[in-house]
Amino acid sequence: MTETLKLTDVSHDYGHGDLRVRALDGVSLTVRAGELIAVMGPSGSGKSTLLGIAGGMEHPSIGEVIVDGTPLRSLNAQALAAVRRRSIGFIFQNYNLIPILTVLENVAVPLELDDWPRARALKTSRQALAEFGLLEVADSYPENLSGGQQQRVAIARATAGSPRLILADEPTGALDSITGESIVRLIRERVDAGAAAIVATHDARLAAWADRVLTLEDGHLYATTEMQR
Numbered sequence: 001m002t003e004t005l006k007l008t009d010v011s012h013d014y015g016h017g018d019l020r021v022r023a024l025d026g027v028s029l030t031v032r033a034g035e036l037i038a039v040m041g042p043s044g045s046g047k048s049t050l051l052g053i054a055g056g057m058e059h060p061s062i063g064e065v066i067v068d069g070t071p072l073r074s075l076n077a078q079a080l081a082a083v084r085r086r087s088i089g090f091i092f093q094n095y096n097l098i099p100i101l102t103v104l105e106n107v108a109v110p111l112e113l114d115d116w117p118r119a120r121a122l123k124t125s126r127q128a129l130a131e132f133g134l135l136e137v138a139d140s141y142p143e144n145l146s147g148g149q150q151q152r153v154a155i156a157r158a159t160a161g162s163p164r165l166i167l168a169d170e171p172t173g174a175l176d177s178i179t180g181e182s183i184v185r186l187i188r189e190r191v192d193a194g195a196a197a198i199v200a201t202h203d204a205r206l207a208a209w210a211d212r213v214l215t216l217e218d219g220h221l222y223a224t225t226e227m228q229r
């Protein structure tokens with residue numbers, strides 16, 4: 001299977017001198033197309049740092065990140081931004097929807113930023129909303145939706161352009177467990193359709209949807225289990 005994401009000996013520090021914090025320490029990880037990885041670990045263990053570095057939001061202090069065969073460090077800022085827009089879908093705990101845009105417009109934004117013609121961006125966004133059972137709220141504003149609906153919109157936005165890599169940072173953290181499970185099922189469907197995904201979560205039940213469960217502890221990544229699916 002294609003190696004969609006490959007981290008090799010990645011370490012990352014914040015701050016300098018006495019204030020230096022090593023957030024990741026010697027992390028290596030390969031995620032293939034069709035694979036969903038759950039990363040568990042307490043607050044402060046490095047989950048968000050791992051996802052940010054996997055998604056090219058920042059370069060690691062040490063080590064290499066390869067997305068779809070391209071070492072991210074080899075790219076200039078513009079090319080890196082293009083890889084992030086085209087190949088990577090981010091999902092956050094707090095949804096990060098734009099309040100002054102409708103649901104449909106929110107989903108269309110990344111496609112339009114990627115220079116899709118507006119009509120095509122809106123058509124594809126409508127299709128994504130329909131798939132997620134959200135067509136009836138397409139013209140609503142985020143504040144009028146439940147948390148679960150907002151997160152489904154955020155997933156539609158993150159996946160409408162069929163990114164190869166999905167990175168979700170505690171996507172169910174603000175939701176009740178039944179809604180949370182429906183959210184992870186949506187990510188699972190995108191993975192079964194060929195994406196690769198990493199989901200950072202506290203919730204052991206959600207990890208049951210993963211092919212592999214890894215644990216971060218003080219920046220060290222440990223293999224936990226091969227799930228039987």
Ligand SMILES: Nc1ncnc2c1ncn2[C@@H]1O[C@H](COP(=O)(O)OP(=O)(O)O)[C@@H](O)[C@H]1O
Nearest residue numbers: 014015021023042043044045046047048049050
């Ligand atoms: N911007 C930052 N500046 C300084 N330290 C940070 C920053 N972001 C995270 N850290 C530190 O790095 C470590 C890992 O944080 P983080 O990746 O957010 O963990 P998690 O997502 O598992 O809670 C923690 O010790 C945290 O305090």
Ligand SMILES: [Mg+2]
Nearest residue numbers: 047048049169
């Ligand atoms: Mg975090």
